[in-house]
Amino acid sequence: MEINYSDITVIGFDADDTLWVNETYFRDTEEQFANLLEGFETKNKIDQELFKMEIKNLSLYGYGIKGFMLSMIESALDISNNKVSQATITKILNLGKAMLEHPVELLEGVREVLNTLSQNYRLIVLTKGDLLDQERKLEKSGLSTYFHHVEVLSDKKEENYQHLLSHLQIDVREFLMIGNSLKSDVLPLINIGAQAVHVPFHTTWQHEEVSIRQNEYEYLKINKLSDILKYLK
Amino acid sequence: MEINYSDITVIGFDADDTLWVNETYFRDTEEQFANLLEGFETKNKIDQELFKMEIKNLSLYGYGIKGFMLSMIESALDISNNKVSQATITKILNLGKAMLEHPVELLEGVREVLNTLSQNYRLIVLTKGDLLDQERKLEKSGLSTYFHHVEVLSDKKEENYQHLLSHLQIDVREFLMIGNSLKSDVLPLINIGAQAVHVPFHTTWQHEEVSIRQNEYEYLKINKLSDILKYLK
Numbered sequence: 001m002e003i004n005y006s007d008i009t010v011i012g013f014d015a016d017d018t019l020w021v022n023e024t025y026f027r028d029t030e031e032q033f034a035n036l037l038e039g040f041e042t043k044n045k046i047d048q049e050l051f052k053m054e055i056k057n058l059s060l061y062g063y064g065i066k067g068f069m070l071s072m073i074e075s076a077l078d079i080s081n082n083k084v085s086q087a088t089i090t091k092i093l094n095l096g097k098a099m100l101e102h103p104v105e106l107l108e109g110v111r112e113v114l115n116t117l118s119q120n121y122r123l124i125v126l127t128k129g130d131l132l133d134q135e136r137k138l139e140k141s142g143l144s145t146y147f148h149h150v151e152v153l154s155d156k157k158e159e160n161y162q163h164l165l166s167h168l169q170i171d172v173r174e175f176l177m178i179g180n181s182l183k184s185d186v187l188p189l190i191n192i193g194a195q196a197v198h199v200p201f202h203t204t205w206q207h208e209e210v211s212i213r214q215n216e217y218e219y220l221k222i223n224k225l226s227d228i229l230k231y232l233k
Numbered sequence: 234m235e236i237n238y239s240d241i242t243v244i245g246f247d248a249d250d251t252l253w254v255n256e257t258y259f260r261d262t263e264e265q266f267a268n269l270l271e272g273f274e275t276k277n278k279i280d281q282e283l284f285k286m287e288i289k290n291l292s293l294y295g296y297g298i299k300g301f302m303l304s305m306i307e308s309a310l311d312i313s314n315n316k317v318s319q320a321t322i323t324k325i326l327n328l329g330k331a332m333l334e335h336p337v338e339l340l341e342g343v344r345e346v347l348n349t350l351s352q353n354y355r356l357i358v359l360t361k362g363d364l365l366d367q368e369r370k371l372e373k374s375g376l377s378t379y380f381h382h383v384e385v386l387s388d389k390k391e392e393n394y395q396h397l398l399s400h401l402q403i404d405v406r407e408f409l410m411i412g413n414s415l416k417s418d419v420l421p422l423i424n425i426g427a428q429a430v431h432v433p434f435h436t437t438w439q440h441e442e443v444s445i446r447q448n449e450y451e452y453l454k455i456n457k458l459s460d461i462l463k464y465l466k
Contacts, residue, residue: 060333062365066299073306074326082319086310089322093307100293131364132295132387149400154365167382 003220005232008195010170011117014179015127015134017201018225020141021105026068027203029095033072036088040080050075051206058207062154064130069096100133104140107201109226114146116229124149126164126177128156128184156184158192165194178228183210190217199225236453238465241428243403244350247412248360248367250434251458253374254338259301260436262328266305269321273313283308284439291440295387297363302329333366337373340434342459347379349462357382359397359410361389361417389417391425398427411461416443423450432458 016022030050034043041049053075054068061067072092076084117123125147127134134152138144149168153160165172175194179185180201187210189196198221222228249255263283267276274282286308287301294300305325309317350356358380360367367385371377382401386393398405408427412418413434420443422429431454455461 060330061299062363066294066303069303070299070326070329073322077319077323080319082323084319086313086315086317086319089306090310090315093303096303097293130295131385135387152364154368 003231005176005195007173008121008176008232009174010122010124010168010176011232012124012126012175012177012179013114014177014181014185015125015137016129017180017203018107018178018185018199019110019125019143020107020137023201023203023205025099025102026205029068029072029099032095033076033092036091037076037079037084040083046075046079049079053078055207063128065096065099065133066130068099069093072096104137106141106143107225109224110143113225113228114143117232118146120233122148124151124168126151126153126156126161128153156181156188158188161188161194162192165192176232178225180204181208182212183208186219187212187217190219195219197222197228199223199228236464238409238428240406241354241409241465242407243355243357243401243409244465245357245359245408245410245412246347247410247414247418248358248370249362250413250436251340251411251418251432252343252358252376253340253370256434256436256438258332258335259438262301262305262332265328266309266325269324270309270312270317273316279308279312282312286311288440296361298329298332298366299363301332302326305329337370339374339376340458342457344376346458346461347376350465351379353466355381357384357401359384359386359389359394361386389414389421391421394421394427395425398425409465411458413437414441415445416441419452420445420450423452428452430455430461432456432461 013019030047033050034046037046050072053071057067057071061070073089076088076092114123123146125138129152131152138150151164165175172193176197177185177189177194178197178199180199182198186196186198196219198219220231246252263280266283267279270279283305286304290300290304294303306322309321309325347356356379358371362385364385371383384397398408405425405427409430410418410422410427411430411432413432414437415431419429419431429452431452453464
């Protein structure tokens with residue numbers, strides 16, 4: 001595999017779990033959700049049912065915390081056979097609100113990487129989720145100044161990337177995407193002829209997991225974001 | 234007042250209640266919500282409490298149906314002093330899902346206006362609400378083909394418009410916005426030096442109401458969208 005980034009002029013960054021912590025809060029909230037409902041089912045079963053509910057509602061609600069809150073409430077009613085207490089539903093609403101209000105925790109090396117790369121590349125943020133929530137996180141992060149453009153997408157499939165690159169008048173050959181999700185940040189980019197770097201986060205949402213045959217795709221995988229500075233300056 | 238649109242090259246359209254029906258479904262759902270809870274309070278009080286809850290949560294949830302669903306649930310718990318039944322909460326979730334799945338009803342004359350104006354102007358859609366929901370409505374509407382660009386904004390204040398026009402490299406003097414909300418589609422545009430046309434819809438959400446002194450602002454008010462064709466071809 002040859003790594004050649006000499007044509008790259010624009011770098012796209014995923015945000016959740018690439019620039020800042022995100023999935024960890026979902027896992028923590030799922031844990032608290034299972035604690036609230038463990039009188040009705042095993043924790044393992046509660047986890048599974050909540051995930052199924054999220055997937056069932058995904059096409060209707062899309063990604064993000066508000067849809068997750070609605071799925072938790074529906075799942076609590078479902079799992080408990082309508083016996084979950086009203087006070088527990090209030091607690092579920094409060095778990096979601098706490099997620100929306102959570103401070104932003106930057107991942108290691110993020111500021112240094114953005115500071116270095118912004119001197120020679122045009123940087124953009126490409127994320128999915130609730131529009132307002134993502135804008136708020138970017139503002140809280142103090143990173144806005146490094147980015148030429150921020151785009152919140154309803155999904156991160158090939159056609160979403162193609163549409164955006166065409167709108168921003170970026171040739172696919174000059175575009176490199178960096179993110180933690182193989183499924184959303186890496187594979188669709190390679191499929192449209194752009195390049196991508198994978199920086200795994202320690203936790204991945206089940207829905208973002210994907211299995212690929214070895215050697216089917218060529219991309220650089222690094223262990224932490226700052227490792228990208230070995231390849232791009 | 235002089236109407237001079239000779240510098241206009243780009244026309245922005247609001248979507249909800251300008252291109253298609255929206256507020257009507259919120260009013261219908263509020264009515265059904267009040268019916269579900271009328272054992273606990275008068276309908277009038279229920280309406281008022283739900284509105285207060287929406288405003289309280291607006292900075293956290295933003296605009297759109299998912300936030301409205303969460304506020305209905307919280308309000309139901311609140312109004313009933315935690316006595317609302319679990320079955321009623323399920324009904325509230327279903328009211329919201331029905332809104333998300335509602336077919337798109339175009340307002341009168343919309344297709345003719347877009348068809349005519351798209352021949353001489355660059356048309357864009359500027360709307361707020363849930364990203365996925367707005368994208369889905371545009372797709373269902375069959376109107377996508379008329380628009381060069383679609384932007385879902387988290388809010389429609391002066392800075393949101395300024396940022397977008399600058400990103401799209403549109404000079405304010407060549408931009409005209411058309412929409413049903415004085416507060417969101419007309420006044421901020423005039424304040425930044427663009428032009429705006431007001432097409433009132435028969436119902437306005439209380440939060441979008443605004444009082445202005447006569448003669449303080451200059452803009453064209455028309456009674457139905459197709460009237461714009463008297464001024465622009």
